[in-house]
Amino acid sequence: MAFLEIRNLEKTFGSVRVLKGIDLDVEEGGFLVLVGPSGCGKSTLLNSIAGLETTTGGSISIGGRVVDRLHPSQRDIAMVFQSYALYPNMTVAQNIAFGMEIRGVPKPERDKAISQVADMLQIGHLLDRRPSQLSGGQRQRVAIGRALVRDPLVFLFDEPLSNLDAKLRVDMRTEIKRLHQRMGTTIVYVTHDQIEAMTLATKIAVLKDGLLQQSGTPAEIYNNPANLFVADFMGSPAMNLVPVTIGSNGAAVSISTGRSDSEPLVLSIPNAPAGLAAHAGREAIFGIRPEALTDRDGADRNARHLAESECLIEVVEPAGSDTFAVTRLGDRQVTARLRADANVAAGETARLVFNLDKAVFFDPESGQRIL
Structure with a gap:
C-alpha cells in the first residue's frame, strides 16, 4: 500500500x-x-x-x-x-x-x-x-x-x-x-x-x-x-523528434526522411516495436536523444544496433565536457552530443552514429508512443 x-x-x-x-x-x-x-x-x-x-x-x-x-x-x-x-x-x-x-x-x-x-x-x-x-x-x-x-x-x-x-x-x-x-x-x-x-x-x-x-x-x-x-x-538538450516515413520489406522495418543537402536518410530498424510495422507506408515521429547520436569514438560500445551516416554540420557548440553539433534531418534541427575533442566544423560533413537501441517512435496524430 x-x-x-x-x-x-x-x-x-x-x-x-x-x-x-x-x-x-x-x-x-x-x-x-x-x-x-x-x-x-x-x-x-x-x-x-x-x-x-x-x-x-x-x-x-x-x-x-x-x-x-x-x-x-x-x-x-x-x-x-x-x-x-x-x-x-x-x-x-x-x-x-x-x-x-x-x-x-x-x-x-x-x-x-x-x-x-x-x-x-x-x-x-x-x-x-x-x-x-x-x-x-x-x-x-x-x-x-x-x-x-x-x-x-x-x-x-x-x-x-x-x-x-x-x-x-x-x-x-x-x-x-x-x-x-x-x-x-x-x-x-x-x-x-x-x-x-x-x-x-x-x-x-x-x-x-x-x-x-x-x-x-x-x-x-x-x-x-x-x-x-x-x-x-524531459531532457536538456531535448530529445530529437524527426518526422519519418515507415517502410517494410518482409519482416524488416525501415525509416526514411529527406535531407536538402544530400540523399534521404534511410535506417533499418532491427527489433522494431510491434506496432511500427503496422505503420508501413505512413508517417511516424522518430525520437532519439542527443547522446544516442554521436561520433564513432563516442558511440556506446555495448549497443547492439548502430547505424552511420554522413551529415552536414550547421553549428558546433563546445560545452566543455561535450561538443554539441547541430545538423538537419527532414525539416527539423537535430542535435548530436559528441566527445569534447571531436573533430567537427560548421559547414563540413561528419560521420554520425545512431544508437538505434535507444530509438523511440510516436504516432504523429495522437502523439502517443508506438509500442
Missing part, C-alpha cells in the same frame, strides 16, 4: 478545471517530483496535498488516513515555500522554533531540536542573525530547518531553489538529496526544472494542462517517454 495516495483528484476555479482526475502513489520515504510547464497544475496539486486548496473531487490519503477534508494543521505535513517566508523581525533560531513555540513545545525540547537541525544544515553560526543578514542559500536552509523540526509525515517543497543563482541551485540540490537520504522522510517537490527532477526524484510525475502525462522513475521517464510531450519536455 502506498504511503501517499492521490485518487481521481479534481480542482476547479469557477468554470476552469485545473486538475483533471490525477492518480498518483508515493511509497514511504519516496521523493516525488512534480514537473511541467507553467500553468500545468503542479503547484495546485501540491497546495491540495497541503490543504491550502480545497479540492473539488477525489481523495488524498497519507499513511492510510484520508486527509483531503482535514485542516492543514491536522495533516502532519511541513511545507517549504519558494519565497522562504521567514519572519524578518526574528532571529534564525526564533524562526526555526516559532512553530514549536505555538504548539507549546517546552523550551528545552525546542533548543535541542534547533541545535540538531542547525548541525544538520550547517547553520549553527547563523542562529543569532536575522533573515536580512543572510544570503539566499542561507535563508533557504533556515526555511528547510523550520520544516525539519516539525518531523512531519510528508515534506512539501514548492520550487524552493528558483530564487537562487545557478551554482547555488546545484549546491542546494545536493544538500536536499543528502538530507532525504539521511532522514528517509517522504517528499513531494514541485519544480519547472527537469534537471532538478531527474537528479532528486525517486519518482517523477509530468503534468500538462491539469492532466498526468506520465509517472515513473527518472530512467523510465527519460528513456521511455509515453508521448511526444514528455519526450520533448
Whole structure:
C-alpha cells in the first residue's frame, strides 16, 4: 500500500478545471517530483496535498488516513515555500522554533531540536542573525530547518531553489538529496526544472494542462517517454523528434526522411516495436536523444544496433565536457552530443552514429508512443 495516495483528484476555479482526475502513489520515504510547464497544475496539486486548496473531487490519503477534508494543521505535513517566508523581525533560531513555540513545545525540547537541525544544515553560526543578514542559500536552509523540526509525515517543497543563482541551485540540490537520504522522510517537490527532477526524484510525475502525462522513475521517464510531450519536455538538450516515413520489406522495418543537402536518410530498424510495422507506408515521429547520436569514438560500445551516416554540420557548440553539433534531418534541427575533442566544423560533413537501441517512435496524430 502506498504511503501517499492521490485518487481521481479534481480542482476547479469557477468554470476552469485545473486538475483533471490525477492518480498518483508515493511509497514511504519516496521523493516525488512534480514537473511541467507553467500553468500545468503542479503547484495546485501540491497546495491540495497541503490543504491550502480545497479540492473539488477525489481523495488524498497519507499513511492510510484520508486527509483531503482535514485542516492543514491536522495533516502532519511541513511545507517549504519558494519565497522562504521567514519572519524578518526574528532571529534564525526564533524562526526555526516559532512553530514549536505555538504548539507549546517546552523550551528545552525546542533548543535541542534547533541545535540538531542547525548541525544538520550547517547553520549553527547563523542562529543569532536575522533573515536580512543572510544570503539566499542561507535563508533557504533556515526555511528547510523550520520544516525539519516539525518531523512531519510528508515534506512539501514548492520550487524552493528558483530564487537562487545557478551554482547555488546545484549546491542546494545536493544538500536536499543528502538530507532525504539521511532522514528517509517522504517528499513531494514541485519544480519547472527537469534537471532538478531527474537528479532528486525517486519518482517523477509530468503534468500538462491539469492532466498526468506520465509517472515513473527518472530512467523510465527519460528513456521511455509515453508521448511526444514528455519526450520533448524531459531532457536538456531535448530529445530529437524527426518526422519519418515507415517502410517494410518482409519482416524488416525501415525509416526514411529527406535531407536538402544530400540523399534521404534511410535506417533499418532491427527489433522494431510491434506496432511500427503496422505503420508501413505512413508517417511516424522518430525520437532519439542527443547522446544516442554521436561520433564513432563516442558511440556506446555495448549497443547492439548502430547505424552511420554522413551529415552536414550547421553549428558546433563546445560545452566543455561535450561538443554539441547541430545538423538537419527532414525539416527539423537535430542535435548530436559528441566527445569534447571531436573533430567537427560548421559547414563540413561528419560521420554520425545512431544508437538505434535507444530509438523511440510516436504516432504523429495522437502523439502517443508506438509500442
